[in-house]
Amino acid sequence: MTMTPFPAAALFDWYDRHARILPWRSRWPDLSPAYHVWLSEIMLQQTVVATVIPYFLDFVRRWPSVCDLAAANNDDVMAAWAGLGYYARARNLHRAAKIVCAAHGGNFPESRDALLALPGIGPYTAGAIAAIGFGASSVVVDGNIERVFARYYAISTPLPGAKADISAAYAAQHPGERPSDYPQALMDFANAVCTPKAPACNACPVAAGCAAAKAGTPEIWPVKAIKKPKPERHGIAFVAYSDTGAACLVKRPESGLLGGMLAFPSAGWTPADSDWNADAPLASPPFPANWTLLDDSVSHVFTHFSLTMRVAVARRGAVREGDKLGAGAAWQKVRPASLPTLMRKVWKLAEPVLINQSARHDND
Ligand code: SF4
Numbered sequence: 001m002t003m004t005p006f007p008a009a010a011l012f013d014w015y016d017r018h019a020r021i022l023p024w025r026s027r028w029p030d031l032s033p034a035y036h037v038w039l040s041e042i043m044l045q046q047t048v049v050a051t052v053i054p055y056f057l058d059f060v061r062r063w064p065s066v067c068d069l070a071a072a073n074n075d076d077v078m079a080a081w082a083g084l085g086y087y088a089r090a091r092n093l094h095r096a097a098k099i100v101c102a103a104h105g106g107n108f109p110e111s112r113d114a115l116l117a118l119p120g121i122g123p124y125t126a127g128a129i130a131a132i133g134f135g136a137s138s139v140v141v142d143g144n145i146e147r148v149f150a151r152y153y154a155i156s157t158p159l160p161g162a163k164a165d166i167s168a169a170y171a172a173q174h175p176g177e178r179p180s181d182y183p184q185a186l187m188d189f190a191n192a193v194c195t196p197k198a199p200a201c202n203a204c205p206v207a208a209g210c211a212a213a214k215a216g217t218p219e220i221w222p223v224k225a226i227k228k229p230k231p232e233r234h235g236i237a238f239v240a241y242s243d244t245g246a247a248c249l250v251k252r253p254e255s256g257l258l259g260g261m262l263a264f265p266s267a268g269w270t271p272a273d274s275d276w277n278a279d280a281p282l283a284s285p286p287f288p289a290n291w292t293l294l295d296d297s298v299s300h301v302f303t304h305f306s307l308t309m310r311v312a313v314a315r316r317g318a319v320r321e322g323d324k325l326g327a328g329a330a331w332q333k334v335r336p337a338s339l340p341t342l343m344r345k346v347w348k349l350a351e352p353v354l355i356n357q358s359a360r361h362d363n364d
Contacts, residue, residue: 006152008175008182010205015185018192022049023057028181034108034133035066038096041128042089042120046303055084066108069094070101075251078260079338086303087261087340091254092120110134132180139167139174140183144190150222151194154211158225166222194218230301235269236281236310237298237343239350240289241357246331247347248286248316257302261340264347265329269307281310286329289314294353298345309342313350315357 019027024040026032039059043052058080063069069077074094081090096118100108108129109115115126123139130136141149146159149166157165175182193200201213212218240248250265252258257270265286268276276284282291291312298309334351336344 003169003172004153004209004211006149006169006173007206007209008173008177011185011189012178012181014189014193014205015181018188019185020049020188020191023053023060025184026180028135028178031135031180032132034129036060037129037133038066038108038121038125039093041125042093043084045089045125046086047084051084055081065106066097067101067106070097074260079262079335082261082338083341083344085341087259089120091260095119096121108133110136112138128183131183135179137174137176137179137182139171141167141170142187145170145183145186147196147222148186148190148194151199151212151218152206152210154215154221156223158223160225162222231305233269233305233307234278234310235266235273235276235307236312237264237266237346237350238286238291238312238314239264239346239354240287240314240316241350241354242316242331244331245333247334248329248331249334250286250330251328258340258342261343262338263340263343264350266309269309282312285312289316292353294349296349298342298349300342300345307342309346311346311349313353313357315354 019025022040024032024036036056040052040056043055043059059069062076062080063072072094077094078087078090081087081093084090099118100106104114110130112126112130115121115129116123121129124142127138127140128142130138131140141163146163146166149155149169150159150162153165153169155162155165155169178185193204197219199218201207201210201218204210204213207213210218212221238248248265249262252261252263254260256272267273267284268278268281273284282293285291291314294311294313296311298307298311300307300309334347336347339347
């Protein structure tokens with residue numbers, strides 16, 4: 001079957017007028033350093049560009065090369081990543097940096113197989129590094145590009161089953177020129193013109209051949225499999241605050257939710273602490289204290305579940321900074337920027353109450 005050609009020339013013409021300026025981007029024939037492409041692509045997984053930019057700039061300022069990142073303290077890397085979410089990405093990022101530095105002399109490998117062998121790099125990221133960092137005509141299909149091709153060819157197989165057809169269309173239609181610009185042009189175009197809702201078909205440079213525009217209902221593509229509602233979980237975070245203005249924080253186990261991140265002690269919300277009883281939320285505190293359960297709670301959505309987290313607070317007048325409270329726990333100043341988003345929300349709720357309690361205590 002003959003495929004309607006995807007008009008790359010019209011796309012490039014649009015890109016030359018509308019390309020976003022991004023700190024990790026170069027324009028063909030210049031290529032971005034593979035380190036920058038890799039870092040930005042890992043950060044952009046599940047995260048929007050506007051959120052990623054300050055993190056990317058901070059990482060390349062702290063660690064200008066992949067070997068600088070490899071040599072960094074893991075706690076510093078996790079703290080710098082805090083707030084970006086999906087913390088397994090940061091753990092894999094640091095592991096991959098060590099491998100690139102030790103096994104590849106600080107240069108990212110160019111072959112797809114060698115890229116795929118690095119922790120945290122899947123087919124999409126390998127394709128993106130090959131195309132954007134090395135100028136290869138590799139297949140690069142993210143959610144944005146999926147949307148454009150699913151619409152242009154009115155691919156009716158629901159995602160994720162349609163991925164193979166979309167990748168095949170991408171490979172068949174690759175223009176062979178400007179290989180680093182091509183996927184980036186498609187991504188910018190998908191973000192600005194072929195948007196998820198209300199695509200601007202009237203101003204679209206590729207509309208003449210677009211099957212979805214001809215059908216008059218472009219929004220129905222890409223067809224998605226019906227999602228099951230996310231299960232709900234409940235838990236509690238315990239925020240204890242000392243006279244010296246320090247809070248009790250723990251470093252979470254390396255594997256699992258918020259792995260390796262600093263967090264307030266908590267209970268009930270992970271498979272490891274399933275015996276927590278939501279009807280008696282204060283029954284399993286990390287240590288004895290005069291705990292007060294706050295009326296408000298924190299909501300947070302993870303990939304596989306939605307969480308409602310109660311928050312308990314307590315003042316601990318007798319502790320000093322540096323006092324140990326068990327494996328991985330310590331009293332330290334709370335720096336919200338080094339906490340994962342869930343724990344920032346917990347702190348936002350707890351901090352005013354604790355400060356109030358401290359003020360009352362000082363006035364006693
Ligand atoms: S015509 Fe509409 S649906 Fe088709 S590619 Fe352009 S913006 Fe997307």
